[in-house]
Amino acid sequence: xxxxxxxxxxxERSGKKPGGQKGHKGSTLxxxxxxxxxxxxxxxxxxxxxTSLSVQTEQFKERRQxxxxxPIKPIVTEHRIYSKQCSCGHCxxxxxxxxxxxxxxxxxxxxxxxVYLVAYQYISWNRVVSFFEQVFQLSLSQGTIVNxxxxxxxxxxxxxxxxxxxxxxxxxxxADETSCKVNGKKNWIWTWQTNCLTYIVNSVTRGYQTxxxxxxxxxxxxxxxxxxxxxxxxxxxKGHQICIAHLLRELKFFIEKRNSxxxxxFAQLLRKALKVKQQxxxxxxxxxxxxxxxxxxxxxxLPIYTEDKKLKAFRKRMVKRQNNISPFLYYxxxxxxxxxSERAIRNVKVKQKVSGFFKTSKGADQFVMIRSVIDTCLKxxxxxxxxxxxxxxLPTE
Numbered sequence: 001x002x003x004x005x006x007x008x009x010x011x012e013r014s015g016k017k018p019g020g021q022k023g024h025k026g027s028t029l030x031x032x033x034x035x036x037x038x039x040x041x042x043x044x045x046x047x048x049x050x051t052s053l054s055v056q057t058e059q060f061k062e063r064r065q066x067x068x069x070x071p072i073k074p075i076v077t078e079h080r081i082y083s084k085q086c087s088c089g090h091c092x093x094x095x096x097x098x099x100x101x102x103x104x105x106x107x108x109x110x111x112x113x114x115v116y117l118v119a120y121q122y123i124s125w126n127r128v129v130s131f132f133e134q135v136f137q138l139s140l141s142q143g144t145i146v147n148x149x150x151x152x153x154x155x156x157x158x159x160x161x162x163x164x165x166x167x168x169x170x171x172x173x174x175a176d177e178t179s180c181k182v183n184g185k186k187n188w189i190w191t192w193q194t195n196c197l198t199y200i201v202n203s204v205t206r207g208y209q210t211x212x213x214x215x216x217x218x219x220x221x222x223x224x225x226x227x228x229x230x231x232x233x234x235x236x237x238k239g240h241q242i243c244i245a246h247l248l249r250e251l252k253f254f255i256e257k258r259n260s261x262x263x264x265x266f267a268q269l270l271r272k273a274l275k276v277k278q279q280x281x282x283x284x285x286x287x288x289x290x291x292x293x294x295x296x297x298x299x300x301x302l303p304i305y306t307e308d309k310k311l312k313a314f315r316k317r318m319v320k321r322q323n324n325i326s327p328f329l330y331y332x333x334x335x336x337x338x339x340x341s342e343r344a345i346r347n348v349k350v351k352q353k354v355s356g357f358f359k360t361s362k363g364a365d366q367f368v369m370i371r372s373v374i375d376t377c378l379k380x381x382x383x384x385x386x387x388x389x390x391x392x393x394l395p396t397e
Contacts, residue, residue: 035065074136081096113385115149115152117131118149119367122347122355125146150366156369159391160199167193167194167197169221170221171222172223172333173222173225174193174335176338176345177206177210180364182202182364183360189203189345198376201214202368204361208230208234211231217236219237220236221238225338226240226241226338228317233321243339246338250314251263251266254308258311266296266300273329277328374387
């Protein structure tokens with residue numbers, strides 16, 4: 001029998017077969033009402049006797065459509081400036097528009113696509129170069145990609161700061177952190193996020209100093225949802241909610257490893273609390289919540305007769321943090337877990353697996369800034385490429 005892991009999944013078998021379930025609505029390609037091109041296939045000769053059908057009137061029978069993309073070819077726009085001399089003798093010259101600096105320049109949509117491929121699709125710089133060469137017949141260098149990401153980040157900064165400002169004013173903020181490699185050294189990627197905002201930063205430390213550097217005042221109007229990291233608890237907030245999913249994973253380990261009855265009862269109470277949360281606002285809700293709180297308090301204050309030091313430490317932590325177990329039951333918009341925050345920084349792990357670690361701290365800073373904007377766009381059901389294109393059109397400060 002394999003040794004139980006401390007972070008096993010809480011998912012259980014549903015008993016359903018793989019694939020679409022009964023009653024699931026399928027989706028299929030729909031025809032467009034105004035196709036770009038129509039090709040008529042009209043028979044000229046009879047398939048039976050070979051007689052010409054040129055004098056016969058055709059009758060429409062059926063239509064089918066093929067969706068494709070046209071051959072991709074870059075569009076080159078030439079800008080020419082002229083001069084005019086006034087009757088006063090002064091000569092006035094026309095000026096090139098913003099961004100037209102060199103003799104040959106790449107346009108805004110190329111920059112937006114570079115950012116889209118690197119920060120959203122996690123494509124490495126080598127592959128971005130190959131993509132543009134083979135699809136668009138454009139020869140980009142890695143230096144061009146570096147410069148485009150740098151210039152885009154400057155335009156992105158005001159949006160990034162606005163996301164941070166709105167997160168700070170939110171009434172519920174989820175927080176989490178994960179390690180990442182920057183030039184071979186361990187750094188930490190932090191996130192603070194809400195239902196519609198994601199703010200991510202790169203830091204050299206996992207300590208409280210990162211919180212101070214970004215949110216010195218903390219979140220005095222917010223319930224902070226997180227795991228049990230001490231730096232998160234030190235953050236000033238209206239209240240703190242421990243991730244219930246983290247607790248259930250730990251309890252599952254104690255149940256499987258030590259057959260702990262105490263852990264089993266605690267897990268049952270937490271699952272009961274999750275079910276009660278689904279009845280928020282219904283009649284009798286407050287009484288059910290009060291009963292659960294009493295049961296949890298009674299259970300965690302019960303002494304545990306065990307030699308397992310980890311289980312003892314867990315119970316001690318629960319006694320200390322018992323007021324941080326239940327805030328999600330009192331606030332409708334406070335989730336019981338920190339899953340959304342974990343999703344917000346999972347992209348860093350995916351990026352490292354797909355295209356490798358960050359070579360410089362500045363590169364990591366650029367990625368988290370752009371990624372904050374992308375994730376915020378996704379949370380608001382926006383089109384990522386359109387959003388990046390809009391930011392690219394902003395004037396550089």
